[in-house]
Amino acid sequence: MEALAVRLSHLDSHVGGAIRVVAFYDTLMRRRVDLPALARASAGLAECVAGIRLHGTGQLIRMSPDGRQASAPPSPASSTAPITLDEEEIGTVWLERLSPPGPLDEVLLDRLAIAAAAVVERYGPARTTMADPALVELVISTGSDEAARARALRLLGFAADLPIRVLAVRSQLPLDQVGGLICPNRPVKAALLAEVGVILATTVNPAQFPAGVRAGIGAADSPDRSWRQARTALRFTTPRQPVVHYGDLGALALLTEIPPDAARDNADVAAITRMADSAEDLETLDAYCATGSLRQAADLLHLHHSSVARRLEQIAKTLDIDVTEPTGLARARLALITWRLLDD
Incomplete structure (x- = not known):
């Protein structure tokens, strides 16, 4: 040379x-x-x-x-x-x-x-965000023993004393880009498993998720339990609420344990299914369930409150539920969430 x-x-x-x-x-x-x-x-x-x-x-x-x-x-x-x-x-x-x-x-x-x-x-784990899917799967699998899980985390570059939060993500953007945004300057790894993105992170800034990304966030507990929680939280995401913490679901998480056939047979859920052919009615009900207020729903929909009131009158007839009173609103909310879980 x-x-x-x-x-x-x-x-x-x-x-x-x-x-x-x-x-x-x-x-x-x-x-x-x-x-x-x-x-x-x-x-x-x-x-x-x-x-x-x-x-x-x-x-x-x-x-x-x-x-x-x-x-x-x-x-x-x-x-x-x-x-x-x-x-x-x-x-x-x-x-x-x-x-x-x-x-x-x-x-x-x-x-x-x-x-x-x-x-x-x-001289150490690659500082890239994308990780070996086999190592990530070993971290989040319920069948992994703790020694194997700890070794996989070490190979991925996570210190033994760092709490690991697991996220389930659906995104058209590259997972490494999403991981870098929500956990900048801290250890973070990502991999695609069975068409669902997995992100392992030591900290998460939910405000930094890019538009169009849906994510369920598990608790900073054992990674396998956090992964199950993250997948459950992902099922509750919507265009209006694209990021969901499992800890915020509370008793709503129990809805995922309802057998699908039993959910479909419920009268309120069946009524939502029939109404779902109207995107306008579905959007109106979603906005009203999210706010519990006629005027706030109107603001979300960019409509006059009187227009929203007329839509809700028609929805109440379709569902046979008075959504303007507390019990009816609770029924509508539960039915709408359960119906969405059926499509997941």
Whole structure:
């Protein structure tokens, strides 16, 4: 490689320099250096501050050309490159050059990013969000013994003392993107099992779920129990309530234990089934059940309250339930939820 670089440098100094940069990082990778050593060597080669940041752990490394940690406030990056592992962006590398980027900065950062990804993969669990489905299944399976479950969690990168919350997710977006949004800068893993997304997370920010994603969130208990709870909570999600915590269901969770045939035979559920052919009536009933208020339902539906009142009169006749009185409203709510569970 060095001989080739010398020969090419006589023809094109840029090509020769690029090959020398490649050889430089090949040597570092053969020596199995860690991330601080990579940043230190890169700063010395570039003669400016070099940085490495990992998204999953929040680890940040900035080294100056003298081999020490950069103490000055970060300057704007003159060049950046993503660190990718298993086709997922797991971090960033950059140079803080005060002058315009040099002719070899792009090559340097490209090789630094490749070397950083190799270090992450070699010295610990991959910091990618997507995980081996077999390991995730071992974590959430009721048939796993605790030793096997603990080993699987360790291989996935979770510390033994961290509580694990399990989520059941239906999403058109990539699961790694969803996981990164709801649990930024903390351990999080995702996998697709039987057409349902599984996310293992140490913390969850429900407000960060993207639009269009439905999720059931289990309690931070044993992962197998949390998974069962998450799947139950997912069944209760709706377009109006796309994220449901199992703990918020309370006694409503018992509805999932009703045999489907018994639920279909119930008069109130059967009435909802007949009414479901009218999307307008179904939407009106859903809004009224969600709010318990004529005016609030009208606000949700963007209608005048008198229009909603007329719709509810017709719905009451169809269901043979007076939804404007407390007992009738409770019956309608339970029937609507039970009907939805039948379709899940």
